Amino acid sequence: MTKIKRRWGLKTVLIKEFLAEFLGIFLLILFGCGATAQAVLSKGRLGEPLTVHIGFSIGLMMASCVAGGVSGGHVNPAVSFAMVILGKLPLKKFPVYVLAQFLGAFTGSCAVYAQCHDALMEYNKGELTVTGVNATALIFASYPAEHLSGLNGFVDQVIGTTVLILCILAINDMGAPKGVEPVLIGLILMGIGVTMGLNCDYPINPARDLGPRIFTAVAGWGMGVFSAGGFWWWIPVVGPMVGGVLGAALYLFLIELHHSEPRSSRLHCRGESHRDEPQQPNLQRAKEAQQPDDELTMDIKVKNDRIIVGDVKGEPKNEQEKDSLLLSPIGKDFYTEAPKFPVNFVIRS
Known part of the structure; x- marks a missing residue:
């Protein structure tokens, strides 16, 4: 094994981090969108909102386990941007992280589609719909509830992502024992899901939402995935980035600046x-x-x-x-x- 590692093991840190972020968000989509597909395509027999929350939470736990020791396990451009603001991630690495996250989310959507292909074809006689009673595009990306306005949706995404960033920074700051951090991060997402999922299913992750949405556009659902909900698609992309900045700023000015200096x-x-x-x-x-x-x-x-x-x-x-x-x-x-x-x-x- 040592010989194989010396010969084939990657030496470039940035490539290692790219692969870790790619695989991490791949697992997040596989677990989360997979749980959504099971709930939708079984018409509620094998899933419900709670199982979807559990699926995404476990997916984030596993993503954190897989990528945490290599790249930090951001699997979210908003988290990466917050780390850049706080000086915990070099700015030059940010585009690489984001590219890995979008590609991983897109590939994860491909895997969910391949796994559920026959069920998708049977569900609505092969018709892939974006809106309506039998819509299946919502398996992969978020869409607003009928009551939700664009402004309220944007505020929803900013608040949800701000809470996510605040909690992640607090967990990182407290120095949780090895193996505990992923569980706590998964519980954060579970908490957000059961309290903030009413409006648009808490995407709070540009890569998690836009990557699968692009997949549905090219996989048969068409460009309606971008125009649906009054061109909703940009809100779960921009809103979380604003929330990432706000969460980082709040934690920096209200908590981190007031820590006592660490001693050797x-x-x-x-x-x-x-x-x-x-x-x-x-x-x-x-x-x-x-x-x-x-x-x-x-x-x-x-x-x-x-x-x-x-x-x-x-x-x-x-x-x-x-x-x-x-x-x-x-x-x-x-x-x-x-x-x-x-x-x-x-x-x-």
């Missing part, structure tokens, strides 16, 4: 990682002086929840030692994949 702490990795209590400078220097000369010590600087490796004292003795040192960011906490040799990390925020 020491992380010792000998098979597993843990964070010790901060030490006094003189005590820390004394402890460092007692370390063996052949022990590998690395200074790690943390910036915008990313790892930047600084000074290295000592060198890995072989390729196995290098490969065993794998770091992944989880908010502001870090874990290693069981280094097989003594190594100390100095974490400086």
Whole structure:
């Protein structure tokens, strides 16, 4: 396996992040739109609004699990844009993330369509309709309720996405234990679904809505998917981006700016990682002086929840030692994949 990884493993970080975002939102669409298709095409026998909420929530959990350790698991242009505003994602990466998210959503729609093709053909005698009692375009994208105006729909999307961003930033800030973050993020979407789904089924994600909508346009539903609902299509694209900016700004000015400055702490990795209590400078220097000369010590600087490796004292003795040192960011906490040799990390925020 190690030989295969060395030969075929990607070295470019941006390509890894692209693939992670692509696969993450692919799963989100597969679970979420798949649940919607089952509810619609079975005429309520095998699904209902609650099962759709569960489907999207589980899809987001799995997307976060798959992509979280590589790209952060944004799977949403509004989330990526909020991270750019807060300095947690370089601006040059934003177009790459968005492209991956739209392509992943489009491909996920293809998978749902392929899986449900025969049921779609039987449901309305092969007619693919956008509006009406037997409409099936709503399986893939959002459409406004009859009572909803354009302005109210825009406000709906701004508020829903603002709540999403605020909650995601809070979870990231609290440093949830490994494996808990995806569950909490999924619960956020569940909460939004059961409280804010009345107007237009809470798309709150430009890629999740526009990617599948483009698919339906080319798959047989026609250009009516864009004109339906008084040209509704742009609202779940622009509204969430505005909500992303608002959510980032609110969290920055009301919460993040008022955090106390983090203090340096020491992380010792000998098979597993843990964070010790901060030490006094003189005590820390004394402890460092007692370390063996052949022990590998690395200074790690943390910036915008990313790892930047600084000074290295000592060198890995072989390729196995290098490969065993794998770091992944989880908010502001870090874990290693069981280094097989003594190594100390100095974490400086």
